[in-house]
Amino acid sequence: MSTDDSSTDSLLEAFIYETSSLLDQLDEIMLDSEKQKSLSEDNINEIFRIMHTTKGSAAMMGFNEISNLAHSVEDVFFLIREDPSRLNLVFDTLFDLIFQSSDFLRQEIESIQNNGSDYSPSDPTDLINKLEAQAAVMKGQAPEKAKSPDSEKPDAPEAAAKPEGDKKEAVPPEDTTQIRVFFADDSQMENIRAFMLMTQLKDHCDFIDSDPPHPETDSSLCDSIIKNGFIITVKPSYSLDDVIKVIEASSSIKSYEVLGSSSGNTKKEEKAAAASAGKPAAPAASSAKKAKKPGSSSGHGALQSLISVNQSKLDHLMDLVGELVTAESMVASNKDLAGLKLDNFTKSFRELRKLTDELQDVVMSIRMVPLTGNFQKMNRIVRDMSKKLNKKVDLVTIGGETEVDKTISDALTDPLMHMIRNSMDHAIETPEERVALGKPETGKITLSARNVGGEILIDVKDDGRGLDTDGIMAKAKKNDILTKPESEYTEKEIFHLIMLPGFSTNDNVTEYSGRGVGMDVVRKNVENVGGNISIHSEKNKGTTFTMKIPLTLAIMDVMDISLGKTTFSIPITSIKQSFKLTDDSKIMHNTDGSDMIMLRGECYPIIRLYEYFNIPTQVTDLKDGIVIQVESGSDVACIFADELLGEQQVVVKPFPPFFNKYNLKNSGLSGCTILGNGSISLILDIRNLLSSER
Amino acid sequence: MEENTTQAILQASDDLSNRFLTFGIDGAVYGISLTNVLEIIGIQDITAVPNVPQHIKGLINLRGKVVPVIDTRLKMGKEERDYDSLTCIIVIDIQDMHIGLIVDRVEEVISIDLEHAAVPPKAGMEDKQFLSSVVERDNHTVLNIDLEKFMADDLRQY
Numbered sequence: 062m063s064t065d066d067s068s069t070d071s072l073l074e075a076f077i078y079e080t081s082s083l084l085d086q087l088d089e090i091m092l093d094s095e096k097q098k099s100l101s102e103d104n105i106n107e108i109f110r111i112m113h114t115t116k117g118s119a120a121m122m123g124f125n126e127i128s129n130l131a132h133s134v135e136d137v138f139f140l141i142r143e144d145p146s147r148l149n150l151v152f153d154t155l156f157d158l159i160f161q162s163s164d165f166l167r168q169e170i171e172s173i174q175n176n177g178s179d180y181s182p183s184d185p186t187d188l189i190n191k192l193e194a195q196a197a198v199m200k201g202q203a204p205e206k207a208k209s210p211d212s213e214k215p216d217a218p219e220a221a222a223k224p225e226g227d228k229k230e231a232v233p234p235e236d237t238t239q240i241r242v243f244f245a246d247d248s249q250m251e252n253i254r255a256f257m258l259m260t261q262l263k264d265h266c267d268f269i270d271s272d273p274p275h276p277e278t279d280s281s282l283c284d285s286i287i288k289n290g291f292i293i294t295v296k297p298s299y300s301l302d303d304v305i306k307v308i309e310a311s312s313s314i315k316s317y318e319v320l321g322s323s324s325g326n327t328k329k330e331e332k333a334a335a336a337s338a339g340k341p342a343a344p345a346a347s348s349a350k351k352a353k354k355p356g357s358s359s360g361h362g363a364l365q366s367l368i369s370v371n372q373s374k375l376d377h378l379m380d381l382v383g384e385l386v387t388a389e390s391m392v393a394s395n396k397d398l399a400g401l402k403l404d405n406f407t408k409s410f411r412e413l414r415k416l417t418d419e420l421q422d423v424v425m426s427i428r429m430v431p432l433t434g435n436f437q438k439m440n441r442i443v444r445d446m447s448k449k450l451n452k453k454v455d456l457v458t459i460g461g462e463t464e465v466d467k468t469i470s471d472a473l474t475d476p477l478m479h480m481i482r483n484s485m486d487h488a489i490e491t492p493e494e495r496v497a498l499g500k501p502e503t504g505k506i507t508l509s510a511r512n513v514g515g516e517i518l519i520d521v522k523d524d525g526r527g528l529d530t531d532g533i534m535a536k537a538k539k540n541d542i543l544t545k546p547e548s549e550y551t552e553k554e555i556f557h558l559i560m561l562p563g564f565s566t567n568d569n570v571t572e573y574s575g576r577g578v579g580m581d582v583v584r585k586n587v588e589n590v591g592g593n594i595s596i597h598s599e600k601n602k603g604t605t606f607t608m609k610i611p612l613t614l615a616i617m618d619v620m621d622i623s624l625g626k627t628t629f630s631i632p633i634t635s636i637k638q639s640f641k642l643t644d645d646s647k648i649m650h651n652t653d654g655s656d657m658i659m660l661r662g663e664c665y666p667i668i669r670l671y672e673y674f675n676i677p678t679q680v681t682d683l684k685d686g687i688v689i690q691v692e693s694g695s696d697v698a699c700i701f702a703d704e705l706l707g708e709q710q711v712v713v714k715p716f717p718p719f720f721n722k723y724n725l726k727n728s729g730l731s732g733c734t735i736l737g738n739g740s741i742s743l744i745l746d747i748r749n750l751l752s753s754e755r
Numbered sequence: 756m757e758e759n760t761t762q763a764i765l766q767a768s769d770d771l772s773n774r775f776l777t778f779g780i781d782g783a784v785y786g787i788s789l790t791n792v793l794e795i796i797g798i799q800d801i802t803a804v805p806n807v808p809q810h811i812k813g814l815i816n817l818r819g820k821v822v823p824v825i826d827t828r829l830k831m832g833k834e835e836r837d838y839d840s841l842t843c844i845i846v847i848d849i850q851d852m853h854i855g856l857i858v859d860r861v862e863e864v865i866s867i868d869l870e871h872a873a874v875p876p877k878a879g880m881e882d883k884q885f886l887s888s889v890v891e892r893d894n895h896t897v898l899n900i901d902l903e904k905f906m907a908d909d910l911r912q913y
Contacts, residue, residue, distance in 0.1 A: 723806060725804065
């Protein structure tokens with residue numbers, strides 16, 4: 062019983078996974094095609110395939126509603142595939158319908174996922190009827206061409222899949238060559254051998270056809286193949302010699318003869334004969350299609366050779382590697398080893414470290430996913446919203462190939478969605494307003510990601526009306542979230558007010574945004590993965606939200622420094638150099654009590670960490686401690702601390718959620734880590750440290 | 756699987772709901788519901804975190820998990836006092852967060868019939884009132900703390 066359950070579970074999981082990725086694919090194709098206002102033949106086939114697979118697997122799992130809807134969509138695309146010109150009749154309505162269907166399917170999948178066995182299906186009849194109506198329109202207005210395949214359709218819908226089977230069955234192109242092949246006596250299953258030969262030749266030919274067509278479907282053809290030979294009509298991709306070589310290399314071929322170029326006349330005749338035989342032709346087509354499918358999909362498999370892994374396993378693996386790294390540090394800095402000279406041990410340990418480093422890299426890279434998926438979803442939102450809100454908006458995505466940790470990628474979906482919605486709803490003006498302001502009628506939202514030294518920067522930029530500082534101020538005052546006199550707020554601080562809890566500038570609550578859970582949720586989500594958001598806005602020019610996100614949550618190289626009784630860790634990537642001051646000559650004292658240091662002709666501020674964090678220490682003279690020059694982007698400064706403790710690799714842990722409200726990130730701490738000796742070290746966030754000091 | 760755990764927790768909380776862990780601060784004895792208590796550990800090295808209220812002492816490493824600790828004395832507005840061999844950290848689970856409470860000494864686990872427990876006086880200090888009940892024992896009084904109320908300031912998200 063229980064084994065039964067678990068096998069159904071894993072089947073269900075596979076179904077959910079497969080169908081969701083198919084639906085993602087569908088959305089992508091549809092969005093692209095909608096932009097280009099046309100559907101390419103490949104795309105039509107692809108959509109057909111997606112719907113076909115969905116239909117099949119849903120039926121297998123017993124989800125009839127899903128299966129039925131998928132079937133209707135499949136029918137529609139079946140009509141389109143027969144005659145793409147029909148598409149123009151119903152383009153817009155159809156696209157909306159397909160999107161709605163894809164939404165419906167997605168919802169169902171989600172509810173299956175959430176409710177498991179308690180899942181109660183929704184009713185797709187409405188959508189199915191609409192789809193059928195569209196199908197009728199397409200059929201009705203193109204009666205001439207549709208008639209013959211239609212009459213065949215009801216009992217064998219797949220039969221008419223001919224065009225895919227061998228697409229250019231119409232008229233063979235010029236420069237074809239006919240080859241007659243005889244198989245060895247007693248080789249048996251000549252029809253299958255003929256088919257296999259065709260398959261082998263396919264790669265070497267631009268065009269291929271045979272007489273009899275689709276030999277694999279009818280074993281009664283064996284006799285005629287034995288008697289008359291198997292005639293292949295090919296148009297070689299490169300040279301005829303290639304083709305001949307393949308034929309020669311095939312087993313069980315007795316002889317072959319090149320018949321020379323054919324005008325195609327004879328062929329047509331024979332084909333007509335085959336068609337009049339009627340029966341064999343239809344199944345032939347359908348199985349030709351089936352035969353092609355595994356072929357093409359296995360081609361895919363060879364290219365990608367992907368497996369899908371449960372994420373919790375990856376998380377576990379990551380945790381283990383993290384523990385391994387910590388354990389390794391514990392061995393390296395073990396008290397028992399202190400002061401011993403251990404040449405061999407050191408050597409072996411170095412080997413071990415090399416391996417764990419490599420292991421770490423691999424595990425991290427496994428978890429990296431491109432942001433394309435996230436960006437793709439935004440396309441959809443922009444499309445739907447621009448229709449609803451009657452705004453014209455182009456979404457430009459840049460750098461979707463940038464990779465981030467899966468956890469981060471997941472955590473980003475909601476914030477991105479929220480920001481895009483905000484931009485669509487609040488920032489971008491209506492076309493009329495835009496024209497009046499002298500802006501292009503179509504608004505533009507740019508979503509870009511780039512990798513900047515261990516961090517990912519994601520910009521959400523619009524060319525809308527910009528943030529209204531007065532409005533924000535008034536609203537903030539009304540909601541009583543100001544912490545200092547109004548006049549003391551800088552523009553930047555005002556912008557950041559919108560990310561405080563309970564703030565929402567729009568009085569009208571709309572379907573899309575302004576539900577009071579706005580930017581504060583975005584900020585929280587982003588901070589949860591160790592990132593932060595900054596806002597830049599100019600009136601009537603637009604607003605840019607910039608999210609800075611760490612590449613991975615996991616492991617980094619740090620330099621440990623001590624300060625009083627506390628240990629801090631500085632990411633190695635932020636450190637330019639460290640040195641001990643021998644005399645005061647390079648130090649300059651400002652009137653406000655701060656110090657500066659002259660290094661190679663340039664002047665840098667000195668941040669005394671014990672003052673900055675208000676931590677008691679014995680080391681207050683600059684000559685007694687250590688000076689570390691750090692940089693973040695274009696900012697460079699020197700940090701003064703007690704002592705350097707050494708370099709190591711640490712597993713970054715975020716602060717417990719308990720500390721969320723103290724905004725430690727902004728005061729220059731990005732997280733903490735457990736050191737080899739079991740104590741906790743605080744990781745400095747140099748960027749925030751420098752910017753808050755400024 | 757998940758259902759099972761929830762069920763197990765439910766059952767466990769049935770058994771624990773009227774049991775309290777008591778600890779002492781100065782002369783007084785306080786109790787907290789055992790449902791919240793994860794474990795009791797001795798005092799250990801605490802890493803101070805800058806820019807947080809004084810009663811939040813910092814972070815400890817609890818077998819690889821980073822747990823914030825609070826000095827219960829300071830939280831109650833009492834004088835700070837050096838930690839000694841009796842000082843303990845009670846690790847509690849509240850709103851899915853693990854938090855360590857530093858207390859002077861841990862006393863015992865007691866069963867309390869809550870129906871017969873006295874309601875603490877309400878007079879004048881509604882905001883700060885964090886006691887849920889008062890129970891008379893043989894030779895002392897136990898003041899039961901409502902942790903949600905006690906920690907309300909710290910648990911608020913902003």
